[in-house]
Amino acid sequence: MSSESAPARSEPPGADPVSTTDRPRSGVTGRTRVAAVIGDPVEHSRSPRILNAAFAATGVDWVFTAFAVADGHAGEAVAAVRALGIAGMSVTMPHKAAVAEHLDDLDPAAATLGAVNCIAWDGERLVGHNTDGEGLVAALHADGLDPRDRSVVVLGAGGAARAAARALVRSGAADVGIWNRTADRARAAAELVGARAIEGPAEGPELAAALASADLLVNATPVGMGASGGIPVPPSLLHPGLYVSELIYSPLVTPLMSAAAEVGARTSNGLGMLVHQAAVAFRLWTGEEPPLEPMRTAAAAG
Ligand SMILES: NC(=O)c1ccc[n+]([C@@H]2O[C@H](COP(=O)([O-])OP(=O)(O)OC[C@H]3O[C@@H](n4cnc5c(N)ncnc54)[C@H](OP(=O)(O)O)[C@@H]3O)[C@@H](O)[C@H]2O)c1
Known part of the structure; x- marks a missing residue:
């Protein structure tokens, strides 16, 4: 709190x-x-x-x-x-x-x-x-993940992403990177909340490097919502050391969560937040x- x-x-x-x-x-x-x-x-x-x-x-x-x-x-x-x-x-x-x-x-x-x-x-x-950011951090704690000193990648630069990134910065995360398909909005969001922007496309080396060293990935895009499917990052970037926090709760298990679970990563959906x-x-x-x-x-x- x-x-x-x-x-x-x-x-x-x-x-x-x-x-x-x-x-x-x-x-x-x-x-x-x-x-x-x-x-x-x-x-x-x-x-x-x-x-x-x-x-x-x-x-x-x-x-x-x-x-x-x-x-x-x-x-x-x-x-x-x-x-x-x-x-x-x-x-x-x-x-x-x-x-x-x-x-x-x-x-x-x-x-x-x-x-x-x-x-x-x-x-x-x-x-x-x-209360969105505080809600996310409380949900992570409730699932045994303390963001302090963690390296985090937030996908998206809208309202939920900004709230999440701000709360994670304030919770003592060591590094919070914001990646968004529209890079200008990632930069603006990062500046607003004291995070850093991750440049380049989803398939580019910048996001790959950020995810390789990340402990926590937060999906704050709607990609994967409903029946439309879709995954916001290349599955090859997921690894067992990652905790994947999906903000979507319908479906309860998104394609991102399935792909993460397949490589041994822990996951949670948006119900906790x-x-x-x-x-x-x-x-x-x-x-x-x-x-x-x-x-x-x-x-x-x-
Ligand atoms: N669990 C909860 O309590 C909770 C609370 C709030 C929100 N959420 C969820 O969080 C997600 C984002 O909500 P929001 O309010 O932040 O929405 P928003 O303000 O509309 O922002 C959406 C973000 O997702 C990006 N995006 C949209 N479609 C995309 C696509 N096809 N590919 C890649 N990126 C895409 C947008 O990128 P551009 O900037 O390029 O448009 C933008 O950065 C939603 O799924 C929402 O349901 C959950």
């Missing part, structure tokens, strides 16, 4: 403390607090399942739902959080950048990345957080420790 998102108890102004009593098992009462994810599309989101499982397991009297909010309406959604006293908000595409200007403050990760995926109350102030970024949000919102096992089960259920 990085110090930048220490779990301060956060509640909307005037809210009762988290209530774990007096709640009929049958469901929602007038005391029940509402949290939600906004996005478009948002119907596919696993966040309601994961967070409702967490609330149920801890007895925290909250419910979590999803609101489809069209592009361009982030400001109205944040105004609704204030007006309705919504207790916590997750943010997904296309609002991650746009919500920032409507909040009272940003945590260092959200400010650096220019992207918010979690909104929490701090007293009467609404604060934007970015998904669960752990939700766990960070749960802690920020409720001040309680997140129940990881039920959250994992709910995430895996799809």
Whole structure:
């Protein structure tokens, strides 16, 4: 857990403390607090399942739902959080950048990345957080991999890659290289988060050299997602000393993970990051420790 998102108890102004009593098992009462994810599309989101499982397991009297909010309406959604006293908000595409200007403050990760995926109350102030990087690092730790002093290659230069690379740099990784098919974006991402850009094509000597000495490979591209298949790096570059952290969770085993397993490398899919970024949000919102096992089960259920 990085110090930048220490779990301060956060509640909307005037809210009762988290209530774990007096709640009929049958469901929602007038005391029940509402949290939600906004996005478009948002119907596919696993966040309601994961967070409702967490609330149920801890007895925290909250419910979590999803609101489809069209592009361009982030400001109205944040105004609704204030007006309705919504207790916590997750943010997904296309609002991650746009919500920032409507909040009272940003945590260092959200400010650096220019992207918010979690909104929490701090007293009467609404604060934007970015929990993706912290979620990834927590998932790696949970799988027995401490990034400290490791050599890392991150594939991709979008929002997830930037969040991942920033968190890995801050976790004490010895070297974090960012490779992207569009080299300019790799350079910009590397400069933003204090990493280095790996130049050249996927088949070139630069990526081969970086992977040969790497302990950890993070795939933050969508290559391998869904039924489309595809592998983002030549399989010949994979080796047994590599831990392959795939951010994709559908399918649960991607072609990259299969190829890595074939050469004896350890692998994990994106469910760990998904669960752990939700766990960070749960802690920020409720001040309680997140129940990881039920959250994992709910995430895996799809
Ligand atoms: N597990 C989790 O909790 C979690 C959280 C967030 C994201 N993710 C996953 O992480 C991945 C990236 O998400 P994002 O939000 O960062 O997306 P994004 O901002 O759109 O960035 C996508 C990145 O992938 C690259 N890319 C796209 N198609 C490619 C292709 N065919 N070949 C090579 N590179 C390609 C893009 O390169 P260019 O710059 O050249 O366009 C870009 O760098 C997705 O699979 C997403 O589902 C998982």
